[in-house]
Amino acid sequence: MREWRPTMSALSRRLLLLLTLALAPITNLRAQLSFTFDYSLDSGFFSGANAGRRLYLEAVGSYVSQFLTATSLAGITVGGSNTWTAQFTSPSNPATTHSVTDLSVAANAVVVYVGAAGLGSSVLAQAILPGITASGEDGWASNTVLKRTVGASTYTRASVAALSFNSSTNWFFDSTPLANSSFAGQYDFFSVAAHELLHVLGFGDTRGGSGWDKNLFSGAFAGGRSLEEKTDTPFGIPLNAGRDHWAANTLSFSTRDGAVQEPLMDPDIAAGVRKYVTSLDLRALNDIGYAAMLTAVPEPSAYALGAGIFCLIWVWRRRRGQS
Numbered sequence: 373m374r375e376w377r378p379t380m381s382a383l384s385r386r387l388l389l390l391l392t393l394a395l396a397p398i399t400n401l402r403a404q405l406s407f408t409f410d411y412s413l414d415s416g417f418f419s420g421a422n423a424g425r426r427l428y429l430e431a432v433g434s435y436v437s438q439f440l441t442a443t444s445l446a447g448i449t450v451g452g453s454n455t456w457t458a459q460f461t462s463p464s465n466p467a468t469t470h471s472v473t474d475l476s477v478a479a480n481a482v483v484v485y486v487g488a489a490g491l492g493s494s495v496l497a498q499a500i501l502p503g504i505t506a507s508g509e510d511g512w513a514s515n516t517v518l519k520r521t522v523g524a525s526t527y528t529r530a531s532v533a534a535l536s537f538n539s540s541t542n543w544f545f546d547s548t549p550l551a552n553s554s555f556a557g558q559y560d561f562f563s564v565a566a567h568e569l570l571h572v573l574g575f576g577d578t579r580g581g582s583g584w585d586k587n588l589f590s591g592a593f594a595g596g597r598s599l600e601e602k603t604d605t606p607f608g609i610p611l612n613a614g615r616d617h618w619a620a621n622t623l624s625f626s627t628r629d630g631a632v633q634e635p636l637m638d639p640d641i642a643a644g645v646r647k648y649v650t651s652l653d654l655r656a657l658n659d660i661g662y663a664a665m666l667t668a669v670p671e672p673s674a675y676a677l678g679a680g681i682f683c684l685i686w687v688w689r690r691r692r693g694q695s
């Protein structure tokens with residue numbers, strides 16, 4: 373990565389100080405989203421001899437976070453009558469359901485339990501959204517744990533998720549992911565992890581009432597900011613059959629250099645290919661609620677998101693017929 377080291381005059385320094393002071397309250401309110409990775413359910417992919425892989429994952433988390441500087445998620449703090457539970461498929465054992473009760477989540481943070489498992493020959497990784505039950509003081513469950521309000525709209529909140537990588541995949545870990553790299557025959561951990569983290573945020577969440585779901589129109593994605601880019605499909609941008617990714621062969625622009633690129637949230641990726649977040653991916657994140665300030669709206673008492681276990685699993689298939 374390139375560093376930016378400006379030389380500064382004393383006046384510039386003073387101006388910077390003034391600007392910093394002036395912007396401080398705004399920065400506090402409109403903070404950067406952060407991913408908190410939890411490795412307690414990992415069974416070796418990120419542990420022991422592979423513990424060094426955590427740095428690669430943290431770097432991907434930072435990469436995705438940098439696009440979400442105006443996030444306003446309240447922290448989840450339990451106590452008194454407030455209690456909540458998240459249930460999700462274990463990232464290291466798809467046959468096991470894991471349950472987390474009364475997890476504290478910092479403001480603007482999303483907790484991601486990571487691990488790896490044999491996911492079959494066509495799946496590189498999967499993001500797993502939890503089923504959540506919550507109850508407590510008036511409005512706490514619905515406003516703090518389960519949803520958030522941005523402007524005049526209400527969105528499903530991202531608070532905790534699981535992320536499982538295929539332990540059998542031949543992964544490429546890149547310490548310089550923003551540089552051009554060559555890795556024929558290997559699958560790019562950077563691209564796949566970034567893709568799944570966007571799912572964690574709610575991209576492709578087809579559960580009723582989610583920010584994504586509310587933008588679906590006749591099976592296509594009709595978010596206003598996304599349509600501004602895709603003016604050739606004014607009634608909705610085509611999606612894949614599962615309605616949780618852009619349709620294959622969709623094109624957008626890389627945030628790295630503006631080059632035409634398949635979106636990160638395309639349904640598949642071939643070996644040897646790197647994908648960056650594209651402008652269309654970012655527009656969709658805006659459409660599902662990640663650009664504006666949170667405004668809490670009082671709502672009555674306990675509420676549950678769905679009934680029982682509520683897992684969504686995305687698969688990112690290898691493209692057949694491509695090397």
Ligand SMILES: [Zn+2]
Nearest residue numbers: 617686687688
């Ligand atoms: Zn996906």
